[in-house]
Amino acid sequence: MFKKTSAVADAVVRGLQDIVGPDKVLYQSADLLAYECDAYTLHKGMPRAVVFPGSTEDVAAIVKFLNRNRVPFIARGAGTGLSGGAIPLGGEVIISLVQMKKLLHLDLTNRYAVVQPGYINLQLTNAIADRGYYYAPDPSSQGNCTIGGNVAENAGGAHCLKYGVTTNHVLGLEVVLPNGEIVEIGGAGMPDAPGYDLIGLLTGSEGTLAIVTKIVVRILKVPQDKRTALAYFDSIEDASRAVSAIISCGIVPAALEMMDRIAIEGVEKAAFPVGHPKGIAALLLIEVDGIAEGIEDQIRDIAEVCRKCNVREVKIAQTEAERALWWANRKTGFAAMGTISPDYLVQDDVIPRSRLPEVLARIQQISEASGLRIANIFHAGDGNLHPLVLFDSRKPGESERAVQASMACLKACADAGGSITGEHGVGLEKKEAMRLIFTDEEIEAQMAVRRVFNPNDLLNPGKLFPTPGRCAETKQAEPEAVTGH
Numbered sequence: 281m282f283k284k285t286s287a288v289a290d291a292v293v294r295g296l297q298d299i300v301g302p303d304k305v306l307y308q309s310a311d312l313l314a315y316e317c318d319a320y321t322l323h324k325g326m327p328r329a330v331v332f333p334g335s336t337e338d339v340a341a342i343v344k345f346l347n348r349n350r351v352p353f354i355a356r357g358a359g360t361g362l363s364g365g366a367i368p369l370g371g372e373v374i375i376s377l378v379q380m381k382k383l384l385h386l387d388l389t390n391r392y393a394v395v396q397p398g399y400i401n402l403q404l405t406n407a408i409a410d411r412g413y414y415y416a417p418d419p420s421s422q423g424n425c426t427i428g429g430n431v432a433e434n435a436g437g438a439h440c441l442k443y444g445v446t447t448n449h450v451l452g453l454e455v456v457l458p459n460g461e462i463v464e465i466g467g468a469g470m471p472d473a474p475g476y477d478l479i480g481l482l483t484g485s486e487g488t489l490a491i492v493t494k495i496v497v498r499i500l501k502v503p504q505d506k507r508t509a510l511a512y513f514d515s516i517e518d519a520s521r522a523v524s525a526i527i528s529c530g531i532v533p534a535a536l537e538m539m540d541r542i543a544i545e546g547v548e549k550a551a552f553p554v555g556h557p558k559g560i561a562a563l564l565l566i567e568v569d570g571i572a573e574g575i576e577d578q579i580r581d582i583a584e585v586c587r588k589c590n591v592r593e594v595k596i597a598q599t600e601a602e603r604a605l606w607w608a609n610r611k612t613g614f615a616a617m618g619t620i621s622p623d624y625l626v627q628d629d630v631i632p633r634s635r636l637p638e639v640l641a642r643i644q645q646i647s648e649a650s651g652l653r654i655a656n657i658f659h660a661g662d663g664n665l666h667p668l669v670l671f672d673s674r675k676p677g678e679s680e681r682a683v684q685a686s687m688a689c690l691k692a693c694a695d696a697g698g699s700i701t702g703e704h705g706v707g708l709e710k711k712e713a714m715r716l717i718f719t720d721e722e723i724e725a726q727m728a729v730r731r732v733f734n735p736n737d738l739l740n741p742g743k744l745f746p747t748p749g750r751c752a753e754t755k756q757a758e759p760e761a762v763t764g765h
């Protein structure tokens with residue numbers, strides 16, 4: 281499968297090759313380069329090797345072997361993570377789940393599917409759409425990211441406002457613990473299994489407690505009807521007020537997304553231009569869905585709320601093609617920043633929805649102080665902001681200023697009573713920022729949970745929690761001479 285290499289494999293690589301076969305282990309530095317980082321590209325580290333298991337048993341054997349030899353390891357899906365969760369700190373073995381990519385079982389009567397962790401999110405909806413079903417969590421990266429990675433990050437998406445994030449759709453998990461033990465938790469017949477909510481604990485644990493090898497997910501019936509609207513505003517404040525006003529009038533839209541002027545400039549230059557009016561300060565992309573009866577009333581009520589908030593224009597999609605274009609324009613928004621800036625840094629933070637106007641004003645001040653443009657494309661209904669700091673890494677000092685500006689946005693959200701991540705996770709990027717919202721004692725309590733699952737700190741070390749110092753140290757076990765599996 282992979283190109284043969286001539287360099288001598290070390291004992292760890294040979295041990296891995298014994299488990300999965302020589303063609304499923306990468307260890308040449310040229311091959312490893314692609315695994316230096318995920319979609320958070322400001323930090324890079326070289327893994328020791330990358331191994332591609334084909335089954336849960338392979339994963340268990342690999343983990344037992346690495347555990348016995350005290351070699352740290354990281355699970356990896358598609359590498360679209362935006363907080364550096366899959367980035368090696370140096371010397372870890374990456375366990376790539378991309379070859380475990382099957383839809384194992386589909387039960388439309390009981391509305392669940394069983395998938396391997398490398399199965400791509402959007403493939404599930406594509407596989408069942410013609411029968412009138414879909415998988416609800418829809419990160420903008422859904423065409424590339426894996427459901428295993430979604431579970432690890434508790435991924436969200438535009439329609440999570442009404443339908444909930446990944447954790448609300450996971451019914452069961454099979455995982456390999458950091459000692460190599462295979463464990464099954466929950467399942468299709470156990471929507472509320474007795475005892476501790478281990479699915480809840482593992483979902484969003486960012487690959488630090490276990491490696492997910494099988495997922496039972498809930499699937500939903502496609503709503504009978506939907507309406508999609510674009511509302512254009514001349515001021516960010518009016519658009520922000522409209523977000524709170526829509527929710528407080530009792531309607532929960534399926535999606536309520538916002539883009540500001542800079543973001544609109546980018547998406548209109550990219551692959552899916554919509555022809556948004558010139559000069560607007562912000563737009564809202566709003567979708568309502570459900571039973572056909574009443575749907576027109578809902579979208580009419582929303583348009584009325586927008587009018588009370590000084591909207592310039594409200595447009596309703598007239599065809600499915602038009603609606604799809606609007607969504608493509610929104611969902612490719614991050615990548616579209618490449619049309620107006622050589623580099624961008626995505627932040628992900630949450631605030632109480634009612635504080636949108638003041639926090640967006642604070643982000644504007646941060647932009648002016650840093651001399652860098654900041655675009656905003658985000659899940660406004662959830663108060664889940666994504667300030668995108670635009671910069672040019674070729675200019676001396678700009679990368680550092682971008683990181684500072686991005687962190688200042690994060691702090692502004694924490695100060696407004698929010699959180700440091702809504703859906704992208706903490707990973708490597710924001711582990712020190714955990715101190716903005718947790719006390720040392722709260723962090724230590726979470727690290728104690730991690731030690732129960734991951735006592736040797738071999739699974740994804742150095743992620744999620746601040747570097748020990750002010751907190752109790754997580755000791756990593758000493759390596760021993762390599763022994764076989």
Ligand SMILES: Cc1cc2nc3c(=O)[nH]c(=O)nc-3n(C[C@H](O)[C@H](O)[C@H](O)COP(=O)(O)OP(=O)(O)OC[C@H]3O[C@@H](n4cnc5c(N)ncnc54)[C@H](O)[C@@H]3O)c2cc1C
Pocket residue numbers: 318319354355356357358359360361362364365366377397418419420421424425426427428429430431432433434435436437438486487488490491492493614615703704740
């Ligand atoms: C353009 C773009 C748009 C995005 N939009 C969204 C969005 O709307 N919503 C959202 O939530 N996210 C979004 N993301 C972030 C990202 O796509 C998600 O976090 C996704 O869940 C990561 O999946 P992955 O397969 O790429 O995981 P990876 O990046 O490979 O890994 C992410 C983390 O999960 C761990 N992991 C991966 N697989 C497993 C496994 N099987 N078992 C245990 N741990 C595992 C890794 O160790 C790492 O810590 C976006 C990213 C990009 C690049």
